Amino acid sequence: MILKPQIKDIKNIGYYIGKITIGVGLAMFLPFIMGLISKELNPALDFFISAQIAVLFGLILTWVCQGDHDLNWLSGMVVVSLSWLVAMAFSAIPLYLSGHYKLFLDACFETMSGFTTTGLTLVQDLDHLSYSHNLWRHLGPFIGGQGITIIALALFVKGSSGGFKMYVGEGRDEKILPNVINTARFIWIISIVYLIIGTLALGIVGVMIGLKSFNAFFHGACIFMAGYDTAGFGPQSQNILYYHSLLFEIITIVIMVAGTFNFNLHYQIWKGNYKELGKNIETRTLLMTVMLTFFIVAIGLGKWGVYPNAMILFRKGFFQLISGHTTTGYMTIYAQQFIKEWGDLALTGIIIAMALGGCACSTVGGIKMLRVGIILKAFREDLKRFVLSDRAIVVQKFHHIKTMFLEDRQVRGVLVITFSYIILYFLGALIGIWCGYPFLDSLFESTSAAANVGLSCGITDTSMPVILKITYIIQMWAGRLEFMSVFALCGFVVAMVKGK
Amino acid sequence: MIRKVFSYLLLISSLSLLPYVYCSAQIVSSSGLINDAKDYDGKTVSYSGEIIGDIMIRKDYAWINVNDGKNAIGIWATKDLIKDLHYAGSYNAIGDSLEVTGIFHRSCLEHGGDLDIHAKTITKMKSGSIVLHKLNYKLLKIAGGLSCALVLVWLLRMLLLRKPWIHAASERIKRNYD
Numbered sequence: 001m002i003l004k005p006q007i008k009d010i011k012n013i014g015y016y017i018g019k020i021t022i023g024v025g026l027a028m029f030l031p032f033i034m035g036l037i038s039k040e041l042n043p044a045l046d047f048f049i050s051a052q053i054a055v056l057f058g059l060i061l062t063w064v065c066q067g068d069h070d071l072n073w074l075s076g077m078v079v080v081s082l083s084w085l086v087a088m089a090f091s092a093i094p095l096y097l098s099g100h101y102k103l104f105l106d107a108c109f110e111t112m113s114g115f116t117t118t119g120l121t122l123v124q125d126l127d128h129l130s131y132s133h134n135l136w137r138h139l140g141p142f143i144g145g146q147g148i149t150i151i152a153l154a155l156f157v158k159g160s161s162g163g164f165k166m167y168v169g170e171g172r173d174e175k176i177l178p179n180v181i182n183t184a185r186f187i188w189i190i191s192i193v194y195l196i197i198g199t200l201a202l203g204i205v206g207v208m209i210g211l212k213s214f215n216a217f218f219h220g221a222c223i224f225m226a227g228y229d230t231a232g233f234g235p236q237s238q239n240i241l242y243y244h245s246l247l248f249e250i251i252t253i254v255i256m257v258a259g260t261f262n263f264n265l266h267y268q269i270w271k272g273n274y275k276e277l278g279k280n281i282e283t284r285t286l287l288m289t290v291m292l293t294f295f296i297v298a299i300g301l302g303k304w305g306v307y308p309n310a311m312i313l314f315r316k317g318f319f320q321l322i323s324g325h326t327t328t329g330y331m332t333i334y335a336q337q338f339i340k341e342w343g344d345l346a347l348t349g350i351i352i353a354m355a356l357g358g359c360a361c362s363t364v365g366g367i368k369m370l371r372v373g374i375i376l377k378a379f380r381e382d383l384k385r386f387v388l389s390d391r392a393i394v395v396q397k398f399h400h401i402k403t404m405f406l407e408d409r410q411v412r413g414v415l416v417i418t419f420s421y422i423i424l425y426f427l428g429a430l431i432g433i434w435c436g437y438p439f440l441d442s443l444f445e446s447t448s449a450a451a452n453v454g455l456s457c458g459i460t461d462t463s464m465p466v467i468l469k470i471t472y473i474i475q476m477w478a479g480r481l482e483f484m485s486v487f488a489l490c491g492f493v494v495a496m497v498k499g500k
Numbered sequence: 501m502i503r504k505v506f507s508y509l510l511l512i513s514s515l516s517l518l519p520y521v522y523c524s525a526q527i528v529s530s531s532g533l534i535n536d537a538k539d540y541d542g543k544t545v546s547y548s549g550e551i552i553g554d555i556m557i558r559k560d561y562a563w564i565n566v567n568d569g570k571n572a573i574g575i576w577a578t579k580d581l582i583k584d585l586h587y588a589g590s591y592n593a594i595g596d597s598l599e600v601t602g603i604f605h606r607s608c609l610e611h612g613g614d615l616d617i618h619a620k621t622i623t624k625m626k627s628g629s630i631v632l633h634k635l636n637y638k639l640l641k642i643a644g645g646l647s648c649a650l651v652l653v654w655l656l657r658m659l660l661l662r663k664p665w666i667h668a669a670s671e672r673i674k675r676n677y678d
Contacts, residue, residue: 040591040592040633041633041635042633042635042636042639043591045635045636045639045640045643046639047587048643049639049642049643049646052643052646052647052649052650055650056646056649056650056653059650059653059654059657060653063653063660063661067663075645093527097639109618127552127553127567127572127589127590128552128590128591130591131589131591156556208558209554209558210554210556210557210558210562210563211554211556212554214564215553236552236553236565236572237552237567237571238565238572238574241574241614241615242553242565242574242613243556244556244563244574244611244616246612306607307607307613308607308609308613309609311612312607312609312612312613313613315612315613316607316612316613333615334534334571334615335530336534336535337534337537337615340534340535340537341537341538365648425610438566
């Protein structure tokens with residue numbers, strides 16, 4: 001028998017969504033201040049209005065939904081899935097007011113793409129967008145990458161038992177510190193420290209390559225936020241190609257790789273445990289898959305003679321591959337070049353890299369290295385069972401922060417999520433084909449959306465069908481939350497309708 | 501006879517060169533350059549659009565990015581060619597409109613494989629300008645109205661939720677009144 005959720009559960013969900021909406025509204029004061037500093041009064045007004053609407057909504061919701069604030073597992077998951085949709089809608093208001101988006105749906109697409117650290121964009125005339133709107137586009141990945149509810153946990157929640165449920169709901173199940181709220185705070189502290197270092201590095205290079213000082217550091221901060229959080233947004237329409245600089249590309253690669261690492265791994269490095277880098281199953285799998293997928297890309301590019309020499313092939317091929325594998329989506333080529341020049345083999349290499357993604361408990365999307373590593377270990381264990389005698393006891397171990405025995409339960413859980421991702425990639429591709437796009441193009445764009453990558457082969461455009469925009473929004477959302485919260489929301493709706 | 505054959509050959513070769521002369525004079529769009537990059541690779545093309553972002557000086561040369569409304573393409577030019585350019589497009593400015601003639605590279609050997617144009621001539625078609633944005637009073641009124649609503653809701657919420665500090669403040673007022 002399905003139990004109907006009680007009024008108390010709905011009130012608790014509303015209360016936390018209200019808190020998160022207030023948080024989103026308060027975050028809008030940063031671009032508002034930016035607008036005042038850069039004397040962009042109309043954009044500043046866009047943010048002032050949007051922030052007030054969000055805070056007003058949040059205040060009323062927390063007022064109406066006063067209760068015991070104790071979340072059960074289902075409610076915690078529902079809070080997470082709904083809060084991402086609510087945050088998307090409120091954050092889209094200032095972008096839509098800017099006049100750079102054809103439809104409100106396009107602005108919603110942009111904010112969902114930002115929060116989920118995807119990086120697909122529907123902005124029009126980006127090169128004339130204000131500083132404050134551009135800052136908001138890049139703050140989205142920084143907020144969403146660390147986790148929208150992580151902010152709420154770090155700022156508003158004091159020792160709540162619901163904290164861990166919301167933390168897990170955002171696709172993270174590893175606690176770095178014993179307390180989940182301290183874990184959330186640690187994630188924010190390292191992100192802000194890296195933000196300062198990354199902005200300085202990119203800003204200095206920006207000045208060296210001829211950008212105006214203010215623009216250099218503004219672009220530095222934006223590129224860092226969207227690079228570390230593996231979103232791939234850029235302040236200019238040419239993305240990283242705008243800078244025409246090898247040094248800028250190298251620093252961007254370092255930032256993307258740092259963003260793809262597990263926060264737990266960052267914590268080990270902070271503690272001076274550098275050996276973990278070499279031993280961890282995720283870093284080992286990442287190295288292996290990067291080499292393998294780059295081999296496919298290089299063969300593809302080399303076979304068709306896409307680039308005039310090996311150095312250029314490496315520079316273009318490796319940048320695009322790392323960008324895809326870390327699910328960032330930065331580009332040093334034009335989107336159309338993927339289809340027109342790269343050829344099917346190189347494109348397939350990029351699709352595989354995007355589908356695999358980066359490390360778990362980070363800002364990346366995709367199936368993730370921990371799962372890929374576990375599947376490979378399980379495969380090896382089964383092979384050993386075939387080869388060795390029946391009496392042999394086969395055990396498989398893996399090292400992720402600590403050494404663990406591989407259990408069937410783990411493998412089953414990993415396979416369920418991996419299978420869900422593969423279905424999501426192909427479902428999006430099918431809708432793309434239904435809208436009239438070729439198979440490989442549709443699969444590329446669908447994988448890019450569902451794995452939160454942001455590389456585009458040209459399908460994502462303001463003129464694409466509304467059904468495809470909605471499909472990609474759902475793919476980005478479900479892919480970022482790793483399905484569980486989305487399944488929980490579906491279960492909650494069913495319980496509301498059919499429960500007794 | 502030989503003179504006749506030679507004349508015919510000269511005529512035919514001149515006619516076969518005509519399309520290239522015509523092509524180089526015609527302005528090619530960014531989409532045309534990107535989609536048919538192999539056809540234009542190494543050829544002299546004309547491209548026009550608005551300068552956007554910053555003019556990035558690199559020793560005796562500079563990078564400018566020129567947007568024709570669809571895409572922006574990087575232009576590599578000597579400093580002399582860009583000395584008359586003053587405005588680059590941003591939120592606060594419309595950039596100078598240019599017509600660039602130069603050699604197009606699908607994958608430039610000199611610049612790490614970037615798709616770019618090495619400019620031979622740059623002609624300023626129209627000067628850019630600063631954009632003065634008028635304050636949107638309609639939005640200002642909405643912002644004022646929302647501020648009032650926000651203060652009202654916040655006060656009501658505080659009063660109805662009976663926060664201790666409101667009690668303390670009201671007690672103090674009462675005491676002072678007494």
